[in-house]
Amino acid sequence: MNGHPFYITWSKQKGGLTYPMDKVEDHFIYSNNEKKLDLSSISYQASFGLRPKFIENAVKKQLDNFSIVAPKAVFELKTKVTKELINQIDLDGGKIFYTVSGAESVENALKMARLYTGKKTVLARKPSYHGGTLGAVSVTGDWRNQSVQTLDQWTLRIPEPNEDTDLSKTSKIFESNSDLAAVILETVPGNNGVLIPTKEWLQGIQKLCNTHGVLLILDEVICGFYRLGTPFGFQSFDLRPDLITLAKGITGGVIPFGAVWTSDKIHEHFNDIVLSCGLTNYAHPLGLAALESVLKYLSDQSFQKHLEELLKEFKKDIESLPQRTRVIGALAAIDIKNAPTWKDFWDAGLSVIAQKDRIILAPHLNLPLDLWKETFKKLEKLLA
């Protein structure tokens, strides 16, 4: 559809994909009065469905209390939620820097890493996406980097895990560069195909970082908040990052929000040095209220029991498909030659992330089991 008064993201404007949205219900988008089951959590952010009442109500309640604060304001909600987030990250302390999006979390993590190390170069993977702002897109390796390429003189690509299983080539990159500030990795690259690295590879990268005094930034904008089945993605691989970037599921998409967790050594560095990072809507109370409700929901035993059952069935079903698949937690890629198009799925009542030779699924974490089973039958038929 053409002629909108607003831009369409990541598209040629003429003929860019849009669709009418009349309303949303728990797990469905209504478009021209047709129901589409959301199997992608929209863009991986709607982890708790499309009308998560517990988040909406927490935001409404906060709105009745207060919603405008100064970035430097100290209030009970800010202190309480931050302590709880640090507690659930469970990496011996640390400190949180708040943002309003994934890209901003990445920007601030990169800035902190450069301020901390006094170095500039960042190592990153080619199949990766870290956000659309200049700094975040410069470490991004997928097609979205290729048209802008700004700041790329400070990004170096590391070999892919299958090109360097013993990390000998990557090790040489560490040894031959004295300007390395950080490595940034999506714990599992999500939108580039759910490329699940081995624990050994990830731990090997962490070891190289430790040996060479380089910081490890894990981008968990998709992987955080149980998307990989563990509270945070790094816990699935026994990692100890120096910085973690968060967004999307942090508020289930209800309020734009994000965060960066930093380890003690990073935040202690800024005790006597200016932390040259900030934003007007830092630690916004509506975001904090939403996050508080998300953390409470995630700790709930009945949610955890449901998630365990859903993930078991999800994995079993996806892996039963004849296609090549990759599944971790509530995130899956199905490789398909001549894949049905996004519209084919849409017309069959399913909203998925459809790419050239694969589809990616990221269902709501609270999707009822019977609805998943019913949906899987449809999916199976479409893929046959």
Ligand SMILES: Cc1ncc(COP(=O)(O)O)c(C=O)c1O
């Ligand atoms: C891994 C990862 N990092 C960062 C971002 C950027 O997040 P945002 O779109 O909220 O800026 C995304 C968005 O898809 C992402 O998938």
